[in-house]
Amino acid sequence: MPVEPDPTRRSHESWRAILDATFELLEEGGYESVTMGAIAARAGVGRQTLYRWWPSKAAVVFEVFLDKTNIGPFLAGGEDFPTQLRAFAHGFRTLYVEGPAGTRLRELTGAAQTDPDLARAMAEQWFEPRRAPVRQALQEAQKAGVVRIDIAPDTALDLVFAPMHYRLLVSGGPVDAEYVDAIVDLALAALAPGATPA
Amino acid sequence: MPVEPDPTRRSHESWRAILDATFELLEEGGYESVTMGAIAARAGVGRQTLYRWWPSKAAVVFEVFLDKTNIGPFLAGGEDFPTQLRAFAHGFRTLYVEGPAGTRLRELTGAAQTDPDLARAMAEQWFEPRRAPVRQALQEAQKAGVVRIDIAPDTALDLVFAPMHYRLLVSGGPVDAEYVDAIVDLALAALAPGATPA
Amino acid sequence: MPVEPDPTRRSHESWRAILDATFELLEEGGYESVTMGAIAARAGVGRQTLYRWWPSKAAVVFEVFLDKTNIGPFLAGGEDFPTQLRAFAHGFRTLYVEGPAGTRLRELTGAAQTDPDLARAMAEQWFEPRRAPVRQALQEAQKAGVVRIDIAPDTALDLVFAPMHYRLLVSGGPVDAEYVDAIVDLALAALAPGATPA
Amino acid sequence: MPVEPDPTRRSHESWRAILDATFELLEEGGYESVTMGAIAARAGVGRQTLYRWWPSKAAVVFEVFLDKTNIGPFLAGGEDFPTQLRAFAHGFRTLYVEGPAGTRLRELTGAAQTDPDLARAMAEQWFEPRRAPVRQALQEAQKAGVVRIDIAPDTALDLVFAPMHYRLLVSGGPVDAEYVDAIVDLALAALAPGATPA
DNA sequence: ACCTAACCGAGACGGTACGTCCTGTCTTCTG
DNA sequence: CAGAAGACAGGACGTACCGTCTCGGTTAGGT
Numbered sequence: 001m002p003v004e005p006d007p008t009r010r011s012h013e014s015w016r017a018i019l020d021a022t023f024e025l026l027e028e029g030g031y032e033s034v035t036m037g038a039i040a041a042r043a044g045v046g047r048q049t050l051y052r053w054w055p056s057k058a059a060v061v062f063e064v065f066l067d068k069t070n071i072g073p074f075l076a077g078g079e080d081f082p083t084q085l086r087a088f089a090h091g092f093r094t095l096y097v098e099g100p101a102g103t104r105l106r107e108l109t110g111a112a113q114t115d116p117d118l119a120r121a122m123a124e125q126w127f128e129p130r131r132a133p134v135r136q137a138l139q140e141a142q143k144a145g146v147v148r149i150d151i152a153p154d155t156a157l158d159l160v161f162a163p164m165h166y167r168l169l170v171s172g173g174p175v176d177a178e179y180v181d182a183i184v185d186l187a188l189a190a191l192a193p194g195a196t197p198a
Numbered sequence: 199m200p201v202e203p204d205p206t207r208r209s210h211e212s213w214r215a216i217l218d219a220t221f222e223l224l225e226e227g228g229y230e231s232v233t234m235g236a237i238a239a240r241a242g243v244g245r246q247t248l249y250r251w252w253p254s255k256a257a258v259v260f261e262v263f264l265d266k267t268n269i270g271p272f273l274a275g276g277e278d279f280p281t282q283l284r285a286f287a288h289g290f291r292t293l294y295v296e297g298p299a300g301t302r303l304r305e306l307t308g309a310a311q312t313d314p315d316l317a318r319a320m321a322e323q324w325f326e327p328r329r330a331p332v333r334q335a336l337q338e339a340q341k342a343g344v345v346r347i348d349i350a351p352d353t354a355l356d357l358v359f360a361p362m363h364y365r366l367l368v369s370g371g372p373v374d375a376e377y378v379d380a381i382v383d384l385a386l387a388a389l390a391p392g393a394t395p396a
Numbered sequence: 397m398p399v400e401p402d403p404t405r406r407s408h409e410s411w412r413a414i415l416d417a418t419f420e421l422l423e424e425g426g427y428e429s430v431t432m433g434a435i436a437a438r439a440g441v442g443r444q445t446l447y448r449w450w451p452s453k454a455a456v457v458f459e460v461f462l463d464k465t466n467i468g469p470f471l472a473g474g475e476d477f478p479t480q481l482r483a484f485a486h487g488f489r490t491l492y493v494e495g496p497a498g499t500r501l502r503e504l505t506g507a508a509q510t511d512p513d514l515a516r517a518m519a520e521q522w523f524e525p526r527r528a529p530v531r532q533a534l535q536e537a538q539k540a541g542v543v544r545i546d547i548a549p550d551t552a553l554d555l556v557f558a559p560m561h562y563r564l565l566v567s568g569g570p571v572d573a574e575y576v577d578a579i580v581d582l583a584l585a586a587l588a589p590g591a592t593p594a
Numbered sequence: 595m596p597v598e599p600d601p602t603r604r605s606h607e608s609w610r611a612i613l614d615a616t617f618e619l620l621e622e623g624g625y626e627s628v629t630m631g632a633i634a635a636r637a638g639v640g641r642q643t644l645y646r647w648w649p650s651k652a653a654v655v656f657e658v659f660l661d662k663t664n665i666g667p668f669l670a671g672g673e674d675f676p677t678q679l680r681a682f683a684h685g686f687r688t689l690y691v692e693g694p695a696g697t698r699l700r701e702l703t704g705a706a707q708t709d710p711d712l713a714r715a716m717a718e719q720w721f722e723p724r725r726a727p728v729r730q731a732l733q734e735a736q737k738a739g740v741v742r743i744d745i746a747p748d749t750a751l752d753l754v755f756a757p758m759h760y761r762l763l764v765s766g767g768p769v770d771a772e773y774v775d776a777i778v779d780l781a782l783a784a785l786a787p788g789a790t791p792a
Numbered sequence: 793a794c795c796t797a798a799c800c801g802a803g804a805c806g807g808t809a810c811g812t813c814c815t816g817t818c819t820t821c822t823g
Numbered sequence: 824c825a826g827a828a829g830a831c832a833g834g835a836c837g838t839a840c841c842g843t844c845t846c847g848g849t850t851a852g853g854t
Binding site for chain 4: 503555559561566567585
């Protein structure tokens with residue numbers, strides 16, 4: 001049984017240096033170019049220190065990703081659900097889909113396909129925290145009768161989350177503001193209380 | 199100057215042995231356990247023969263994936279669009295989402311996040327051939343007035359394709375028949391000619 | 397500036413535990429398997445405590461060797477030189493050449509080839525104390541005219557000490573009682589006052 | 595079961611570069627400073643190539659030692675045994691006891707104390723080839739009645755070989771020409787047909 | 793009865809070397 | 824003469840130790 005090291009013994013300087021070094025390496029050459037050895041060398045840290053706190057380079061990169069991007073988007077309160085949802089979707093796109101954050105998200109999600117630990121960590125620490133507030137608002141909207149009650153909340157959420165991730169990871173299609181608007185429109189249409197199939 | 203190998207010289211026995219060996223290795227240990235060396239050894243083939251015809255293990259695995267799965271789903275003719283779409287979605291789920299094919303699809307899509315050549319090959323040879331017939335049927339349904347005309351076809355397609363891939367690749371949620379039904383229902387509701395947002 | 401540790405503060409329990417742990421590790425896996433970390437862990441002692449009192453694992457192992465073997469052989473008084481020499485040689489063989497002590501002696505002498513500090517310590521604290529009484533007896537025998545006077549004492553001593561160490565360290569040949577007898581016979585023949593070359 | 599690589603496939607350039615690099619590293623920093631990684635880097639060779647042909651750095655260094663020193667000493671023919679023996683002993687001292695060769699011999703013999711494979715290789719490929727011609731000459735001298743017949747040849751050989759190795763490896767005493775002469779004198783005295791103990 | 797200084801166990805730290813694995817190229821021998 | 828076999832340079836991996844360091848806790852005088 002692996003002994004969990006006492007986090008209070010952890011050297012803050014090393015931890016910071018490791019995250020910074022990893023960030024720089026990611027910016028310079030992308031995920032593939034990052035290696036445990038390169039991180040250690042850049043950070044001026046022993047290789048073993050890396051392995052003491054992270055099981056793999058994927059874990060380090062994920063922590064950097066969390067460290068740099070754990071800033072939203074937040075759900076605006078005091079607005080109606082459609083407005084909230086649209087604002088959230090645009091915020092998500094701005095923060096995570098384009099630019100380096102999008103590339104990191106693609107690379108990490110890619111690595112997670114063959115790394116169950118990473119997949120679990122990302123699900124718990126990244127994806128779920130972003131779905132949770134929207135789920136909450138959705139369920140309130142359902143109770144208020146603004147959204148169909150006969151849809152499982154997670155299925156409804158997928159209508160907005162899935163297309164953005166799908167274009168990012170699979171189809172490579174553009175995820176611009178127009179696309180986000182269209183997706184939100186379609187989701188709201190599908191979720192309208194009296195909606196019926198074509 | 200790299201000489202382009204003459205495809206007519208390609209040995210069918212070797213080609214077959216390589217694909218079979220790769221398939222076996224995938225079944226036995228998954229994508230991570232496959233290496234060019236292991237394929238060559240298992241196939242009784244020289245390493246160079248592999249590199250002559252494929253640039254990377256991803257390319258070999260993708261060819262195996264194509265070889266084993268290039269069998270549908272097909273779009274039923276002579277039925278109305280909702281019926282066609284639903285049947286297609288269930289067919290897709292059955293063939294590619296669960297079982298080994300789903301695992302291969304996840305692994306390859308994962309690898310494609312850091313391998314642009316693989317990403318392009320998969321888009322052209324796998325994803326697009328599956329979207330194309332549905333796009334065709336959708337556009338005919340739009341012309342027939344059965345589906346809203348004001349939606350870009352690829353955006354509309356995403357309503358069905360995205361959720362299945364999202365659960366497979368990102369959320370890890372179940373992709374069962376109920377989910378597929380729900381997604382198709384919601385897509386059709388969103389695409390109904392008179393649909394309006396919540 | 398390195399402060400010299402105060403020897404009076406030395407914990408006897410730790411010292412004992414370290415020597416015992418080292419001895420056990422040597423018995424279990426030989427010199428190669430002993431590490432400073434393993435000694436500390438086995439002794440229930442901090443790593444730093446080891447380094448406070450010994451500069452290297454070789455030094456610890458040598459102290460264990462001294463601790464366990466510093467018991468002779470002794471030179472019998474009141475006998476003639478040939479008898480003394482023969483008894484000493486057999487005693488040496490019994491105590492140090494065979495069994496674990498012989499293995500330790502081999503390993504330490506081996507390590508001393510690339511560790512001058514260890515080499516010096518062994519020469520002063522182990523080899524010389526064993527040569528000294530024999531040298532003393534030899535010199536008395538020379539004065540008494542029983543042994544040739546024209547041979548440097550250390551050269552004469554080598555006639556007995558060298559063959560046993562040579563077989564132990566270099567040739568791997570047997571160092572049994574017959575060999576010791578033969579060596580002592582030859583040495584005495586060479587050292588006889590009237591001896592002349594072949 | 596480890597597959598023995600086919601020696602005919604061995605790259606002569608790499609082999610030469612490895613031996614030369616190892617020799618240089620030995621000259622520069624001694625045995626301790628040599629590492630498999632440093633050899634590979636200096637030789638411009640892959641690490642795996644080293645491990646393909648040698649099991650350890652000790653094996654490489656031993657091969658370098660053989661390569662550089664496998665040049666004698668030779669036993670002069672047509673002379674009487676005492677003259678042959680003395681010339682051989684001086685030749686041995688000149689070639690192997692002083693200078694870098696002596697240091698290498700010490701380091702390798704040291705390493706052999708905890709490396710049985712090395713010990714065996716050295717015994718077979720280095721020590722025995724140097725003892726063999728002397729044993730041969732000794733046995734002829736015994737048949738000719740010039741040397742006592744009642745001494746095992748290997749015991750007799752030890753009278754000359756052991757003291758030189760003992761001073762080199764154990765006592766650190768000088769191994770100069772005077773010492774060699776004295777040792778040869780004593781050995782011959784001990785081996786004279788009519789020799790009797792003191 | 794309290795300081796205070798050195799000791800202690802524990803273990804994280806920066807490093808170095810290890811031996812293995814895999815990649816993509818090059819060479820040799822064989823059917 | 825095509826291709827199986829495998830050696831090659833290169834480089835990342837994860838592990839094992841090294842010797843130093845920092846952290847609290849304990850012990851032992853000296854006040």
